[in-house]
Amino acid sequence: MSSICELILRFMALLLTLAAAIIIGVNKQTKFVPVQLNPAFPPVEVAARAKWHYLSALVYSLVANITASSYAAISTLVVLATRNGEAGFAQVITIFDATIVGLLFSANGAALAVGIIGYKGNSHLQWNKVCNFFDSFCDRVAISIVLSLVASFAFIALVALAVLSLQKRFATRT
């Protein structure tokens, strides 16, 4: 039963982090701002672009989600292959799961912290909000953070499940 739960959680984490990475990776928005260069002529439209690689927090978030997604895929295969084998594999996988918890939460913290400044700005530091302008760009970043956060909690649940079920695995072996 717990091994079915584990596979569902791993597959869910795989899909969520993959979706989060894709959403960040393809995210860009171009807006045209009218600029009056000379009062005698009509204003010129200047393109303003928002891209994920303009912000190191989003670059880190993309890398972290791709890493977590690849790890979820590999660990699913390892779990399937060693289902009836050594409990030692389950221990190593659980330690890696805890490391991915750290990786994903740090990425989500970073993206969220920068996102909050993007939405609200910071008057003390004179960092202006940009999400009122790059609205759909920010919305997609927000969706990606939510998906990735759910995946982060799935990895915590995987650690919890393993800690609770290791008892059973060892009990049947000793």
Next chain:
Amino acid sequence: MSSICELILRFMALLLTLAAAIIIGVNKQTKFVPVQLNPAFPPVEVAARAKWHYLSALVYSLVANITASSYAAISTLVVLATRNGEAGFAQVITIFDATIVGLLFSANGAALAVGIIGYKGNSHLQWNKVCNFFDSFCDRVAISIVLSLVASFAFIALVALAVLSLQKRFATRT
């Protein structure tokens, strides 16, 4: 042996997160900027202040470090009190440890992401660097992040130690 390692790691995490929280909590810097209001008079000195509660990422970081520090203190007592008792306590503590990994890493990710913008600025979003001005404030934030990051890895080590030693605990009981 592993229980001594556990206590050392917990005590280390307690001290590091406490130090990180105190460094953020007392961190402030005031600088005086000369402003020329009237060319006929000498420039007036205007105070510019940097405080931890100006940035939501630092507020979150302070709360996360205080939470982790309090948890490290409580869990040390629980571990000492239940050392020879039920292995079930060790399981619950390990699940909480994994949750604290998530909390601390998200806080460090948030503080680091905002810190990087503070140090380097972001020309695409026209967010100017502020750490060339509030130098000692930023340096103290950086020290606090490093201490808290070491504590985060200590919590991952605690999860790893528990996952590896649960085998022994259950083996002696089944």
